Structures are given as C-alpha cells and as structure tokens.
Amino acid sequence: MNHVKNHSSDTLASVWIADNNDGTYTNNILWADYPDTDVIRVEDTYYLISTSMHLFPGAPILSSKDLIHWKYHSYALPYDQLLLLANEGHSLDLLNEHIYDKGAWAGSLRYHPILKKFYYLVNMQDGTPEEYAILSIADDAVGPWKLYRLSQRLYDPGLLFDDDGTAYVVHGQGQLYLSRLKLIDSLTGEYIVDDTFVAPDDNNHYDKPLYDYKEGYYNEGAHAYKIKDTYYILTTPTWAGTDTKKEICIQTKDIVNGPYSVSDIHSSFMNFGENGIHQGGIVDVPQTNGESEWWSVIFQDRHKLGRTPTLQPVFWEKDENNLEWPMIGARNKKGCLAVPTFQKPTITTNFPATSSKTIQYFDDFSEKELDLCWQWNHIPDDSKWSLAERPGYLRLYTTTVTTDFSCAQNTLRQRVIGPQSTATVRLVIQQMNPGDIAGIAVHQQDYNYIGIKSSENGEEKKIIINDNGKEMATASLPSDISEVWIRATTIKMEYRSQFSYSFDGINYTQLGDTYEMHYGNYVGMGFGVFHFATKQLGGFIDIDSFEINTSTLKENLKPFGTKIEAEHYDNQKYELQQNVKAQHLHNPLTTWTADSHPTSLLTKWGSAFDLSLDNLHNGDWVQYNQVDLANGALNFIARISSIATGGKLEVRLNHWDGPLLASLKLPCTENREVFQEIHGEMDTSITGTQTIYLVYYGPDKICRVNWFLFR
Known part of the structure; x- marks a missing residue:
C-alpha cells in the first residue's frame, strides 16, 4: 500500500510559514529536513525533490506555484517496486540489518518535453555492497x-x-564523470546505460x-542544465582549507569533449x-x-534538525573572459550574499490561493489513505497497520519483537520542525500485549522517547522515558x-527534547529531564510514532490524532517585549575577501555557546545548544x-559577552547609518562564555513596527551578542 494523495488539515496545526505577506519571504522556506534539493518548472508549477535515504516511500516530491508555499505531491520511489529491484539480502525493511544513512540520496528530477514524461534518477544503496541507480518514470508528477x-x-x-532528447548523466564525487543513457522504449520512456558511449x-x-x-x-x-547554447553543471566542494561547503559551476559549449571552465558561484553563509x-x-x-x-532552492546544513531548503535569488554575471555565470544569492559588494529575507519571486501566472497552501502537520486519520506527510522508518509491513479496521483511527499492530527501538519495524515518522516544535499524539491503549511499548520518539537511528509500557504480566501499565x-x-x-x-518537544536550537503526558488533552505533566538528541x-x-513488542506479537494500539506545532512567530514578526535571538537577522554586512580561503573569518557569523553556563564541550555535537552573533569587526552590522x-520603547536590553573593553553596540533605524535609537558601552565579561545583560535608554519617539540595525564599533572579535529586546 502506498500514498496516493494529500489530505492534510489546513486549520489546526501551527507551522513555520516563510511568506511575510508584505512582498518578502524569510528563509528557510521549509524549516525541516529536505536535503539535496533539485527543482524544475513544468508550465506554471514548480516541483521539488529531496533525499529520503532510510525513509519510505522514498523521494518526496513537493509542488508549488510560487517557490514559497509547498505541498506534498507524490513519492517517486514506491517501496513495493523497490523491493523487487533490490539486491538479495537487502536491509530496506529492517528484517536484515538496516540502511540508516544509506538508501537513496541526492537524486535528480527532470521533465522530458519530447516524451512528455517526468524522470527521477537516484543512486541506491540497499545495505549490500553493490550499489545501483534507479530510474523512475511517470506521465504526471502525481504518479503512478x-x-x-x-x-x-x-x-x-x-x-x-x-535539445534533441539525448540523455546525459553527470555523476561522481571529486572526479566527475559523464555517462549517456539510451532510450529503448518510447512508450514507457525507459532508458538504459548506453554501452556504446565509451x-x-x-x-x-x-x-x-x-x-x-x-x-x-x-x-x-x-545538477546539469543546458541554457541557450551553454551547458552548466552545478556542484558543491568544500572551500579549500575548510570543512565548509560552497557552490561552483562548470560550463562548456560541448558537454562531451569540453573545454570546461569553472568558477565559484556561491561562497556565502546564512545565520x-x-x-x-x-x-x-x-x-x-x-x-x-x-x-x-x-532562482535557486539550495539547502543549509542545520545539523540535528537536518538540511533545510533556502530560496536564493540568482543573477547572471560576466567575467573577464565574457563567460556568463549564474551567481547564487543577492548581488553584493565583492560577491554574492545568501539572503535570510528577500523579495519574493515575480510570479506572473494567476493561480487559486488554495493551490499554494503550505504543508500542514495535523492528521486525524479520517481519510482512507495515509497522508502524504508521513513516511515509514524503513519499509513497513503493510499487513500490520490499517486505516479501515477502525475508521477515524490508525491501527498499529506490533511487527517486531525487540528491546531496541531503532530495530522496530513500522515506525511512522514526520520531520522535526525548526527552530523548536512539539508533536502530540493521542493513543488508545487497551489492546496492548504484555511487554508492549508504544509512544513517540525523537530519533534518527539513535533515539529518546516517551512511551506506554505494559508490564510483563500485562496487569499494569506505566509511562516511561527511554x-x-x-x-x-x-x-x-x-x-x-x-x-x-503523549508529547515530545524539541527545544532550544533543535538539539534537546522534553516529554510530557496528559489524561485529558489539556493539562500536561512533564516526565523526566531534558535530553540531548542523538544525531x-x-x-x-524525526518524530516517530511506534508500537513494538518485547515478548510476543499480536497487540495493537489505535492512534486517534497527531499534531505538530511550532513556537515560531508568523510573518517574521518580532513582538515588543520578547527576546529576539541575535541569529534571526534578515541581512548582514558581508564582503567577499580577495584570495582568502576562510571567508567566514572576515564577516559576522553565528557561533555556538552554552545557554546558561560555561562548559568544556562547546561544539555543535556536544553540550552547546545556543547561538550568538560573533566575529564582529569594527563597523559590522x-x-x-x-x-x-x-x-515607544523605553529600554534596549542585550545579552552580551566581551573579552575586552572599548566596544560599543548601537541601535539604528532603517539603515546602518540611520537615526541613532540607543547606544551601549560594552563591559568586559572576561570570558566569551560569560554573558551579561546590559541596558540602555531608547529614543521613545519611534513607535510601531520598524526595521532596526545593530551596529558594532570597537576592537575586532571581542564581542558576542546572544539576544536582545525592547521594553
């Protein structure tokens, strides 16, 4: 059984929306894990694909009319067909090991205008040594x-x-290769690797x-394109001397024989x-x-949250050799800049507003088909779940006898949403067997979860945190x-989780402590809803509803009197330095810090959970x-650290050199991880919603800003 259509509610869930309703949008356009994006336009519709790896059905396809609002459209890798094509001894379904961090990744979506078919091409690693490519074809993006x-x-x-229909594939890591495909059936559109090419x-x-x-x-x-008479190949290496990725372009008039020219087309970063x-x-x-x-849909690595898509403008720029390059980002002094907030694309096609609603995250399981927002952690056993046995509920039988959640088949999954989100599930638990555990997890391969655990004799149940x-x-x-x-909440920069429960759906009690996510x-x-057995199969639960809510404020509004996280900026001073490898060392950026006290392990993998604005040079804004x-605010309050005196933080209106609203001298806190709240008086004549600038003056790299607010 596979997903076939979208039934998401448009009313109950509170989720991130990128559209600011003022002609601008704020990245990330999807604040969740949709990595390795590829995007195409067919007539007035845009289609976006993403890596799925160990999640099935695979290869989610989203659609949009404006590149801002996206909805699920279909999946290009139905798992019943994948099982037939897999190697013997595969691990796609958790019955023989697993494919965590394997599976299908970094695919390519294209439309063949002559054959009038959609093509999805991806490499597949099914847990066995032999890798292979899968070509998926449909007459319509919705499938089949x-x-x-x-x-x-x-x-x-x-x-x-x-232009003549010839199919090429650019592929590889480090050394790139070119292969050619050969059409063998114009009716089905099937291609094979052309063994006469080389x-x-x-x-x-x-x-x-x-x-x-x-x-x-x-x-x-x-990503390969032919635009007019030129071939463009976009790829992503690291900046030399760093682990940070950038985007380059290789162009040529002859894709088979070259010559090839190469240039950086994006080497910026974003908050x-x-x-x-x-x-x-x-x-x-x-x-x-x-x-x-x-435009470019291109991702930002946010680590435990995943790799989240951003929408970046593209401008074309000629170099000294009169070669034209697609530069990704906003045109900026000495280069291009990744934009947090920008003007929306100029869409000239009229379309109904209802066709561009954003993805929603509520399901009451009242439809006959499983909503497209769901994927399974590995391929499920479709005989062990049902929407028909009890209409209005998802019935989930135990499928695996194990004590390890990551080995339990038939875990139903949605993405964790940034910057922090809460998933709530309502479970009916009378039919659990002795030893059964059912609940909701925050997981990738490793996990933590809140669950209902039935005792060994089945006579009592308890709520547990694992x-x-x-x-x-x-x-x-x-x-x-x-x-x-039961409820799972991801808090503070997507890196920790808390759990709670309720017997009435209104009053919740937190259970346990705060736990670090295991990436x-x-x-x-992801948020995973599960039910597995530790003794014997046969039990089941009924899931009445599932909902994700975020605490993210809509339309990029920053309310009066609330903390504004310093990394949530909409623009920054940025200059591309000539002949400098580590560009990020010369511009404002955000770095990790402890959220309440110094710690010896201040890394994105360890016990640092908060970001501060850092790397400030004199005049940066x-x-x-x-x-x-x-x-009219009376006070400006900022949480800062400074390893020396002599710094000053100014608040200005509408421009980095606009009217001065407040000015703070920065005290020395002696340690980058020791923060202090500082206060300054505001110009109270400025009221209402405004654009403000934080401008730093003083010695380079002494100051960090964690958050600020107006009161």
Whole structure:
C-alpha cells in the first residue's frame, strides 16, 4: 500500500510559514529536513525533490506555484517496486540489518518535453555492497511511477535531456564523470546505460571522466542544465582549507569533449554557524517581457534538525573572459550574499490561493489513505497497520519483537520542525500485549522517547522515558485510563527534547529531564510514532490524532517585549575577501555557546545548544525587519559577552547609518562564555513596527551578542 494523495488539515496545526505577506519571504522556506534539493518548472508549477535515504516511500516530491508555499505531491520511489529491484539480502525493511544513512540520496528530477514524461534518477544503496541507480518514470508528477534498475552506480546523478532528447548523466564525487543513457522504449520512456558511449572501465561502468576539481574536497551533488547554447553543471566542494561547503559551476559549449571552465558561484553563509549554503538546483521564473528571473532552492546544513531548503535569488554575471555565470544569492559588494529575507519571486501566472497552501502537520486519520506527510522508518509491513479496521483511527499492530527501538519495524515518522516544535499524539491503549511499548520518539537511528509500557504480566501499565536504550524516568498509569496524550518537544536550537503526558488533552505533566538528541550523519531528526513488542506479537494500539506545532512567530514578526535571538537577522554586512580561503573569518557569523553556563564541550555535537552573533569587526552590522517598538520603547536590553573593553553596540533605524535609537558601552565579561545583560535608554519617539540595525564599533572579535529586546 502506498500514498496516493494529500489530505492534510489546513486549520489546526501551527507551522513555520516563510511568506511575510508584505512582498518578502524569510528563509528557510521549509524549516525541516529536505536535503539535496533539485527543482524544475513544468508550465506554471514548480516541483521539488529531496533525499529520503532510510525513509519510505522514498523521494518526496513537493509542488508549488510560487517557490514559497509547498505541498506534498507524490513519492517517486514506491517501496513495493523497490523491493523487487533490490539486491538479495537487502536491509530496506529492517528484517536484515538496516540502511540508516544509506538508501537513496541526492537524486535528480527532470521533465522530458519530447516524451512528455517526468524522470527521477537516484543512486541506491540497499545495505549490500553493490550499489545501483534507479530510474523512475511517470506521465504526471502525481504518479503512478514506474521504476527501472540501471546496470551501474551513478553517484549523485545530475540528469540532463539535451535539445534533441539525448540523455546525459553527470555523476561522481571529486572526479566527475559523464555517462549517456539510451532510450529503448518510447512508450514507457525507459532508458538504459548506453554501452556504446565509451569503453567500459574495470567495474564495467560506462563513464567518461568529465572534470576533477582540485581547489576543494568532496566535489559532488551535480545538477546539469543546458541554457541557450551553454551547458552548466552545478556542484558543491568544500572551500579549500575548510570543512565548509560552497557552490561552483562548470560550463562548456560541448558537454562531451569540453573545454570546461569553472568558477565559484556561491561562497556565502546564512545565520547558522559556519555552514555554507550549498547543493541545490536553479530554475527559471518567466516574465511577461519574455525574459526570466532565476532562482535557486539550495539547502543549509542545520545539523540535528537536518538540511533545510533556502530560496536564493540568482543573477547572471560576466567575467573577464565574457563567460556568463549564474551567481547564487543577492548581488553584493565583492560577491554574492545568501539572503535570510528577500523579495519574493515575480510570479506572473494567476493561480487559486488554495493551490499554494503550505504543508500542514495535523492528521486525524479520517481519510482512507495515509497522508502524504508521513513516511515509514524503513519499509513497513503493510499487513500490520490499517486505516479501515477502525475508521477515524490508525491501527498499529506490533511487527517486531525487540528491546531496541531503532530495530522496530513500522515506525511512522514526520520531520522535526525548526527552530523548536512539539508533536502530540493521542493513543488508545487497551489492546496492548504484555511487554508492549508504544509512544513517540525523537530519533534518527539513535533515539529518546516517551512511551506506554505494559508490564510483563500485562496487569499494569506505566509511562516511561527511554534515552537510547536506558530507562530514565517512569510514572504510574491509572488502571482505568484507556486513552493517553503523549508529547515530545524539541527545544532550544533543535538539539534537546522534553516529554510530557496528559489524561485529558489539556493539562500536561512533564516526565523526566531534558535530553540531548542523538544525531546520525545525513538525515535530520524525526518524530516517530511506534508500537513494538518485547515478548510476543499480536497487540495493537489505535492512534486517534497527531499534531505538530511550532513556537515560531508568523510573518517574521518580532513582538515588543520578547527576546529576539541575535541569529534571526534578515541581512548582514558581508564582503567577499580577495584570495582568502576562510571567508567566514572576515564577516559576522553565528557561533555556538552554552545557554546558561560555561562548559568544556562547546561544539555543535556536544553540550552547546545556543547561538550568538560573533566575529564582529569594527563597523559590522546586522539588520532585523518587523521589530515592534509598540508605543515607544523605553529600554534596549542585550545579552552580551566581551573579552575586552572599548566596544560599543548601537541601535539604528532603517539603515546602518540611520537615526541613532540607543547606544551601549560594552563591559568586559572576561570570558566569551560569560554573558551579561546590559541596558540602555531608547529614543521613545519611534513607535510601531520598524526595521532596526545593530551596529558594532570597537576592537575586532571581542564581542558576542546572544539576544536582545525592547521594553
């Protein structure tokens, strides 16, 4: 059984919306794990794909009319067909090991205008040593999709249909290769690897070396285009001498023979540590004058939250050799800048507002098909769940006998939403067997969860917190309780979780402490609803509803009297330094800090959970839109650290050199991790919603700003 249509509620869930309703949008357009994005336009609709790895059905396809609001459209990798194409001994379904951090990743979506078919091409690793490529084809993006297994691996494939219909694939990591596909059935659209293109190598692969980038490592994530008479290949290596990714472009008039020219097209970053924006596609937005705007959907690595898509403008710029390049980001002094907030694309096609509603995260399981927002952690056993046995509920039977949640089949999953979110599930638990555990987890491969645990003899139940296999807290469950609401909340920069329960859906009691999320490598954290057995199969639960809410404020508003996290800026001073490898060392950026006390392990992997604005040089500024100053703020309060005296923080209106609203001398706190709240008087004549700038003056790199507010 597979997903076929979207039934999401449009009313109950509170989720991140990128549209500011003032002609601008604020990134991330999807504040969740949708990595390795590729985007195309077919007529007036945009389609976005993302990596799925161990989640099924695989290859989510989202659609939009404006590149801002997205909804689920289909999945290009139905798992019943994948099982038929997989290697013997595969681990796709958790019955023989697992494919955490494997599976299908970094695919390519293209539309063939001659055959009038959609194509999705991806490399597949099913837990066995042999990798292979899957080509999925459909007449319509909603499906049905038909899968074909190709004869070799195609790492991070970038599919390209030339003007005459010839199909090429750019693929590889470091050394890039070119392969050609051969059409063997024009009715179905099936292609195979063309074994007449070049002689086979030692692995019987038909690849031609295309380009080997030497100025950074791990050059991968190919996206191939032909625009007018020029081929463009977008890929993502590291900046030389750093672990930070950037985006480059390789261009040529002859994709098979070259010569090839290469240039950086994006080497900026955006308000989250030192993570460069990288690995995404570009797409055109036609204008009424016959020209086009160009845009890129390209992700930002937010670690445990996952890799989240941003929408960046693209401008075309000629170099000294008269070669034209698609520069990703806003045109900026000495380069281009990743934009947190920007003007929306100029969409000239009229479309109904209802066709562009954002993804919602509420399900009452009242439909006959499972909502497209859901994926399973590995391929499920479809005989062990049902929407029909009790209409209005999802019935979830135990499928696995285990004590390890990560090995339990049939865990139903949604993405954790940033910057912090809460998932609530209502469970009916009368039919659990002795030893059964059911609940909601925050997980990738490792996990923590809140669950209902039935005793060994089945005579009583308790509520438990389990942190990666260790039971951390318990609460008794009254014997007359048949329904329970349980809740998982991800807090403070997506890196820790808390759990609570309720017997009435209104009053919640926190259980246990605050727990650190356990991250893998390539897939962000998810909320997983589960039911597994520790003794014997046969029990079941009924899931009445599931809802995700975020605490994110809508339309980028920053209310009066509330903390404004310093990293939530809308623009910043940024200059690309000439012949400098580590660009981030010369511009404002955000770095990790402890949220309440110094710690010896201040890394994104350890016990640092908060960001501060850092790396400030004399004259640096950051801009904040839609700041509510109400009827006139009396005070400006900022939480700062400073390792020396002599610094000054100014608040200015509308421009970095605009009217001065407040000025604070920064005291020395002696340690970068020792913060102090400082207060200053405001110009009370400025009222209402305004754009304000924080401007730093003083010695370089002595000051950090954690948050600020107006009161």
